[in-house]
Structures are given as C-alpha cells and as structure tokens.
Amino acid sequence: xxxxxxxxxxxxxxxxxxxxxxxxxxxxxxxxxxxxxxxxxxxxxxxxxxxxxxxxxxxxxxxxxxxxxxxxxxxxxxxxxxxxxxxxxxxxxxxxxxxxxxxxxxxxxxxxxxxxxxxxxxxxxx
Amino acid sequence: xxxxxxxxxxxxxxxxxxxxxxxxxxxxxxxxxxxxxxxxxxxxxxxxxxxxxxxxxxxxxxxxxxxxxxxxxxxxxxxxxxxxxxxxxxxxxxxxxxxxxxxxxxxxxx
Numbered sequence: 001x002x003x004x005x006x007x008x009x010x011x012x013x014x015x016x017x018x019x020x021x022x023x024x025x026x027x028x029x030x031x032x033x034x035x036x037x038x039x040x041x042x043x044x045x046x047x048x049x050x051x052x053x054x055x056x057x058x059x060x061x062x063x064x065x066x067x068x069x070x071x072x073x074x075x076x077x078x079x080x081x082x083x084x085x086x087x088x089x090x091x092x093x094x095x096x097x098x099x100x101x102x103x104x105x106x107x108x109x110x111x112x113x114x115x116x117x118x119x120x121x122x123x124x125x126x
Numbered sequence: 127x128x129x130x131x132x133x134x135x136x137x138x139x140x141x142x143x144x145x146x147x148x149x150x151x152x153x154x155x156x157x158x159x160x161x162x163x164x165x166x167x168x169x170x171x172x173x174x175x176x177x178x179x180x181x182x183x184x185x186x187x188x189x190x191x192x193x194x195x196x197x198x199x200x201x202x203x204x205x206x207x208x209x210x211x212x213x214x215x216x217x218x219x220x221x222x223x224x225x226x227x228x229x230x231x232x233x234x235x236x
Contacts, residue, residue: 037225046128047163047171047214049225062224096170108158109218111225112176119170 002026004097004117012091012124018084022097022117023077030055030075035100037113038071038082040093048093052100053080087124094119129154130215130228137234142205146231148198148215154226156196158218162189165212165230174213175200202233210235 008020022036029036038050051061053071061069070083084091098113131149138144150156160178163171173182175191178198190201198215215228 039225046229047216047227049216049227060223063222064224101176105159109220110159110177111218112161112173113163113171113216114173114176114182116170116172 002099002115004099004115006095006097006117006120008120008122010121010123012087012122013126014088014124015086018082018087018091018095018122018124020082020095020097020120020122021079022081023079024099025078027099028075029073029078029080032056035102035111036073036080037098037100039096039098039113039116041096041119042090042093050082050084050095052102089124092122092124094121128229129219129222129226130217132213132215132228132231134229135232135234137236138205139236140205140207143201143203144205144233146200146202146213146233148200148228150196150198150217150226152196153221154196154217154219155193155198157220160191160193160198160215160217162191162198162200163214163216164209165214167211171214205235207235209233 003025005023012018035052037052053059068085073080096119098116102111162175164174165171178193179191188203212230214230219226
C-alpha cells in the first residue's frame with residue numbers, strides 16, 4: 001500500500017522560505033512509473049496544483065507560482081521536497097503531496113492524483 | 127475564480143441520485159481528461175474517477191463519471207449519509223500549462 005507523508009514546519013514568517021518534504025513508502029520514486037506532485041488548499045477554499053517532479057529531477061511548475069517554487073527529489077531517501085520563497089499570508093494553506101499518474105496521449109493530457117498524503121497546515125505569520 | 131465551474135453546493139435525500147457538473151473550456155476539459163475527488167471533512171482528497179469515467183479499485187459503482195465536450199459530470203446513485211463531502215473535478219489546462227481544479231461542490235445528504 002502506497003503512503004505519502006508530508007513533514008515540515010507548521011509556522012513560517014513572512015518573507016521567509018517554506019520548506020516541506022514528502023516521504024513515500026510502498027513505492028519507489030526511482031521506479032519511474034509516476035510523477036510526484038504538490039497541491040495546496042487555502043483554508044475553507046478549493047485546491048491549487050503547485051507543480052510536479054519526475055525521478056530524473058525534471059520539474060513542471062504552476063506559472064502563477066513558478067518564480068518562487070523549487071521542487072526537488074532525493075531518490076536515496078525516497079523523498080521529494082517543496083520550497084516556496086518569499087511567503088506571505090496568502091501562502092497559508094494545507095499542503096498535500098500526491099502521486100501523479102500522468103500520460104501524454106493523442107487525445108490530451110491524462111492525469112490523476114492517487115494517493116494523497118494527509119496534508120500539513122502551514123501558517124505564515126510573524 | 128476557478129477555471130472549472132462547479133455548483134457550490136447540492137443537497138439530496140438518502141437513496142436519491144445526484145449529478146454534479148464541472149464546466150470548462152476548450153483548453154481544459156475540451157482537450158484533456160478529467161478526474162474527480164471526494165474530500166470528507168478534515169481529510170485529504172481521495173480519487174473517485176480518473177480518465178473521465180474509470181473507477182479505481184475499491185470505489186463503489188454508485189459513483190460514475192462522464193465527459194461531453196467542455197463539461198464533465200459525476201453521478202452518485204443510492205446516496206448515503208457517508209457521501210457527505212466536498213467533490214472536486216480536475217483536469218490539465220493546455221493554455222495555462224497547469225493542472226486546474228473546480229471550485230468544489232459541497233454535498234449534503236439530508
């Protein structure tokens with residue numbers, strides 16, 4: 001059974017960098033069968049896709065956040081990480097990591113997120 | 127404002143059928159595949175439907191999905207109180223080059 005677990009500080013000061021790690025168990029990131037995504041949910045709001053990484057280190061980011069995001073992978077630890085710089089209160093959210101099944105098909109992009117980590121609340125406040 | 131439009135809320139009685147809509151455009155639903163997620167209160171989203179209409183193992187056949195043009199729908203039959211949750215659609219937007227979610231539909235089972 002594949003499980004993902006987010007970890008990192010629950011409180012970050014404005015202008016600092018938010019850093020989270022997702023530890024994967026039950027599957028190997030380096031197997032190459034999947035991509036690995038970060039998704040966030042602002043309090044009481046909907047979901048926002050942040051970006052994904054492949055085991056090779058290849059990344060794809062949401063343009064709306066691209067200038068502030070870095071997603072990296074450590075295959076030796078079976079982990080991938082998110083760094084979001086220059087945070088403001090608007091970055092307060094529950095951050096989820098998820099396994100991303102993604103296929104680029106003739107009829108378009110076919111992707112889904114399964115499973116998800118339990119999520120971790122990150123509050124940006126001084 | 128979400129790229130994909132869902133009704134904010136829906137309510138129905140146990141045993142009834144509900145259809146939750148997800149409306150988009152040619153750059154997202156119109157040209158890519160749709161997935162659906164269920165988020166029970168206080169928990170992470172869970173995959174319900176992928177590739178427009180496929181169910182992962184363990185998801186009851188009471189849940190079904192379809193897509194036509196630039197819209198997708200999630201049908202839930204035989205409503206149960208345990209189906210009370212938020213439901214989200216998701217697809218890739220080729221113009222934004224990003225995954226996009228609907229705003230979510232809060233389902234209440236009366």
